[in-house]
Amino acid sequence: xxxxxxxxxxxxxxxxxxxxxxxxxxxxxxxxxxxxxxxxxxxxxxxxxxxxxxxxxxxxxxxxxxxxxxxxxxxxxxxxxxxxxxxxxxxxxxxxxxxxxxxxxxxxxxxxxxxxxxxxxxxxxxxxxxxxxxxxxxxxxxxxxxxxxxxxxxxxxxxxxxxxxxxxxxxxxxxxxxxxxxxxxxxxxxxxxxxxxxxxxxxxxxxxxxxxxxxxxxxxxxxxxxxxxxxxxxxxxxxxxxxxxxxxxxxxxxxxxxxxxxxxxxxxxxxxxxxxxxxxxxxxxxxxxxxxxxxxxxxxxxxxxxxxxxxxxxxxxxxxxxxxxxxxxxxxxxxxxxxx
Amino acid sequence: xxxxxxxxxxxxxxxxxxxxxxxxxxxxxxxxxxxxxxxxxxxxxxxxxxxxxxxxxxxxxxxxxxxxxxxxxxxxxxxxxxxxxxxxxxxxxxxxxxxxxxxxxxxxxxxxxxxxxxxxxxxxxxxxxxxxxxxxxxxxxxxxxxxxxxxxxxxxxxxxxxxxxxxxxxxxxxxxxxxxxxxxxxxxxxxxxxxxxxxxxxxxxxxxxxxxxxxxxxxxxxxxxxxxxxxxxxxxxxxxxxxxxxxxxxxxxxxxxxxxxxxxxxxxxxxxxxxxxxxxxxxxxxxxxxxxxxxx
Numbered sequence: 001x002x003x004x005x006x007x008x009x010x011x012x013x014x015x016x017x018x019x020x021x022x023x024x025x026x027x028x029x030x031x032x033x034x035x036x037x038x039x040x041x042x043x044x045x046x047x048x049x050x051x052x053x054x055x056x057x058x059x060x061x062x063x064x065x066x067x068x069x070x071x072x073x074x075x076x077x078x079x080x081x082x083x084x085x086x087x088x089x090x091x092x093x094x095x096x097x098x099x100x101x102x103x104x105x106x107x108x109x110x111x112x113x114x115x116x117x118x119x120x121x122x123x124x125x126x127x128x129x130x131x132x133x134x135x136x137x138x139x140x141x142x143x144x145x146x147x148x149x150x151x152x153x154x155x156x157x158x159x160x161x162x163x164x165x166x167x168x169x170x171x172x173x174x175x176x177x178x179x180x181x182x183x184x185x186x187x188x189x190x191x192x193x194x195x196x197x198x199x200x201x202x203x204x205x206x207x208x209x210x211x212x213x214x215x216x217x218x219x220x221x222x223x224x225x226x227x228x229x230x231x232x233x234x235x236x237x238x239x240x241x242x243x244x245x246x247x248x249x250x251x252x253x254x255x256x257x258x259x260x261x262x263x264x265x266x267x268x269x270x271x272x273x274x275x276x277x278x279x280x281x282x283x284x285x286x287x288x289x290x291x292x293x294x295x296x297x298x299x300x301x302x303x304x305x306x307x308x309x310x311x312x313x314x315x316x317x318x319x320x321x322x323x324x325x326x327x328x329x330x331x332x333x334x335x336x337x338x339x340x
Numbered sequence: 341x342x343x344x345x346x347x348x349x350x351x352x353x354x355x356x357x358x359x360x361x362x363x364x365x366x367x368x369x370x371x372x373x374x375x376x377x378x379x380x381x382x383x384x385x386x387x388x389x390x391x392x393x394x395x396x397x398x399x400x401x402x403x404x405x406x407x408x409x410x411x412x413x414x415x416x417x418x419x420x421x422x423x424x425x426x427x428x429x430x431x432x433x434x435x436x437x438x439x440x441x442x443x444x445x446x447x448x449x450x451x452x453x454x455x456x457x458x459x460x461x462x463x464x465x466x467x468x469x470x471x472x473x474x475x476x477x478x479x480x481x482x483x484x485x486x487x488x489x490x491x492x493x494x495x496x497x498x499x500x501x502x503x504x505x506x507x508x509x510x511x512x513x514x515x516x517x518x519x520x521x522x523x524x525x526x527x528x529x530x531x532x533x534x535x536x537x538x539x540x541x542x543x544x545x546x547x548x549x550x551x552x553x554x555x556x557x558x559x560x561x562x563x564x565x566x567x568x569x570x571x572x573x574x575x576x577x578x579x580x581x582x583x584x585x586x587x588x589x590x591x592x593x594x595x596x597x598x599x600x601x602x603x604x605x606x607x608x609x610x611x612x613x614x615x616x617x618x619x620x621x622x623x624x625x626x627x628x629x630x631x632x633x634x635x636x
Contacts, residue, residue: 072520072525073523074521080514080517084514084518086533088536088537098523101519101525101528147522148522150522151522
């Protein structure tokens with residue numbers, strides 16, 4: 001089911017949480033709403049679910065105007081951040097809840113069979129008689145998903161689905177959610193503040209800031225062609241260097257970066273730690289090493305350039321470098337944005 | 341462990357402190373709570389069980405017991421419904437004046453019941469606001485059952501709501517939202533999701549409310565008119581017997597009131613045990629939570 005948001009606005013008291021957001025999610029797509037806290041991503045998700053009503057604008061499911069359809073009749077599966085499993089019901093009863101209260105009458109056997117099928121789908125066979133307090137966080141997450149899927153939702157919505165889990169469980173569940181999505185082909189929208197999660201899981205990432213969409217595209221689009229300094233910084237560790245642009249080239253003492261289409265004047269050059277190089281002689285920005293951090297995949301140098309700005313750069317594991325060494329930082333790749 | 345017999349005690353964990361504290365609590369608990377109760381029962385049976393039965397069998401005493409139980413049977417369910425509605429409204433909705441409503445619900449806690457009784461006199465009495473209108477419609481509220489029920493309800497209005505609000509606030513709206521998103525109606529959500537999760541706090545609130553309704557003296561004494569055998573509830577009847585120099589009668593009636601209170605507490609304990617023992621279901625929001633929140 002295709003979801004279309006058109007100029008959706010939401011204000012809480014005097015705080016405008018969502019400013020005229022328009023968004024199209026194609027049928028069967030898996031889309032991430034990514035943004036810092038307070039960016040309005042959860043509010044947008046809750047409006048799509050019908051848990052909040054939009055103050056202005058419209059939300060369509062396919063050709064149907066769903067803007068004013070209450071959550072009960074909207075036919076969405078919603079997975080809450082803290083799962084919201086019914087603590088007084090077993091796992092099986094939780095999954096069966098939606099089928100029991102449904103207007104579509106199902107026999108007891110039919111419900112029991114479907115609960116079994118769903119528990120198998122989320123790999124929780126045999127745990128149907130446990131209570132939510134008796135299973136792990138990752139298992140609760142999967143129960144919440146099975147419960148949401150039990151009502152055959154047109155759209156699946158997940159609010160920070162892996163927020164409360166530890167890193168390893170999170171990575172496994174992410175891959176597994178992707179598999180389930182590919183198997184069922186259900187249109188899925190999820191909210192996260194974790195860029196790695198969004199890039200790992202989604203077909204398309206929608207980046208939000210202060211209630212507005214700042215960029216949307218495939219993970220490749222947003223990573224390789226960030227549309228603004230905000231997107232660049234939000235997606236990962238970023239070095240910011242002040243420079244000047246003249247004739248399509250940005251300069252910062254001793255280093256240059258191509259800046260096609262950027263007008264002359266002060267600019268900021270943003271570069272990832274891997275996009276900076278280190279050399280003991282040659283071209284580049286003179287710098288002194290403050291600290292070296294050793295990581296499994298290489299070494300990270302924390303250095304201070306001559307203007308006093310701190311930079312971080314990733315170098316190969318075998319590079320010989322130590323604190324207080326002098327050297328030169330070169331910019332291998334960088335994105336140049338005019339200073340506003 | 342054997343090599344370190346002189347393990348340093350944790351803060352406040354020295355045997356001397358521990359036993360002093362326990363002894364102190366047990367001593368004052370017995371002195372303040374258990375001793376008076378024992379006195380009531382021994383005095384009630386001082387002239388033998390026959391005399392006790394005789395006193396209880398007096399029509400006035402029987403009527404007082406009947407009236408007290410009847411008042412509780414009307415006031416407690418009404419206040420339970422009020423309490424659930426108030427707690428629901430305050431914790432699940434956002435609206436203007438929410439905090440004000442919270443304060444209004446708490447007023448009976450801080451106002452002396454006598455003040456409430458006098459206020460009812462001014463509202464429903466002959467010279468009161470609705471007095472003439474009620475009289476011309478031949479509805480008697482004061483010095484009759486409706487007055488007694490109203491006064492009891494005023495005094496006990498906060499009990500259920502006060503137990504539920506902190507719990508429902510802590511639980512948030514997620515469960516209800518989840519149930520609704522799965523297609524449950526509002527009523528169904530309340531019965532199958534909300535109610536099971538607040539049942540122990542609700543039960544505790546109902547028990548407190550019931551005990552207070554049965555024991556209420558001040559407000560009821562103003563509005564009931566204390567007509568012997570007609571509008572005398574058990575607490576009022578106890579006072580009356582005592583003033584009649586019928587000490588044994590007063591203690592006998594008091595013991596009945598105490599038994600009624602004990603029955604409620606035992607019923608609550610029994611219900612709790614049954615609930616907690618059901619197929620390993622976790623005892624959600626056990627009353628200890630409610631007690632802790634009450635003292636805070």
